Amino acid sequence: MSASSNDANAENGEMLIDATPIPLLRSIQAHGRVWEDLAAQYGVTNPDPPWKITLEATCDLLAGDSCVKPYDQVEPGSCALPSLERRAEEDELSATLYEDVPFPERQLLALAHSMIARGLLDEAELASRMEVVGQRFNSA
């Protein structure tokens, strides 16, 4: 996808990303507890979940130097997920599929959606890894 086709699609009102619901992410959306609820319940004043910065770092590293170059100068394949594409897709998904999810949870869902849509992650593989991570978190 080039910057020009990206802009053209946006002007035609077309989606830039396949917004077909992804069952795993829909399930997290439906059952996951968001930080603003957890913070209120436990009386925590930090406005951001502890994983927000690690999420930002993941986004930054996937973007490589695309975050500091004009989009038309980003070499194809030079990074896993150009920042402008990720942000445009996040905007779209935030206004549609993940509209009811607060920030930064919707940023996370949008990132996972973009990665699955691109084949960078496989939905079943991600579900399986979540099982493992969840067991690890809850084993202590």
Added chain:
Amino acid sequence: MSDHHDHDHDHGHKPAPMVDEVSHFEILEMAVRELAIEKGLFTAEDHRTWVEYVHTLGPTPAARLVAKAWLDPEYKKLCEADGVEASKAVGVNWVTSPPTQFGTPSDYCNLRVLVDTPTVKHVVVCSLCSCYPRPILGQSPEWYRTPNYRRRLVRWPRQVLTEFGLQLPSEVTIRVADSNQKTRYIVMPGRPEGTEGWTEDQLTEIVTRDCLIGVAVPKPGITTNVKLPVRKAIHPVHHDH
């Protein structure tokens, strides 16, 4: 000698509350990260280094830059002429500080300091995505990322600033600076009345993040940012005009 801490005395404080629950989102974040590392999209070491760097960032260096400039006319001239060079005085080197060391002083590191005057107010946006001068201002607030702010500020800046509680006289011109991958901005607001004789530290405290983005102006006694509800853009953008 005892090898444990003596708890006979009262510490006089309670531990800060913690969220004693792991959410699906926390698990998802870690799973995405682990898989990305295993697939070679980035390394665990790069991730750790970047997280450590981001943890060091915040709005204080930019606030101090403004405070210094208020006190030192020569430094103010440097800020206007060369924001990158001026940043060094507040501990930010745009070339060498980020672990990635992306860019050169002529491209990514093109920080511009927009100096307000009694008749010109600057305000910063990234209409395309959410470019933000993170090395000197930290992480962007949520509202800065929203299409609502990004689309509306460039069309109706006076209205949007009013929503932040900043009502400007009609004779004040508002200039919106649109950030991009190469050029980032901070605003240097005017020094408010009532701060005569203040130290650099005192002045730094009232230059909030919102002042540096341009949606607020500094006032003695105000050291926090506005809390805004985040709203969707209810009128989608049409490209037929």
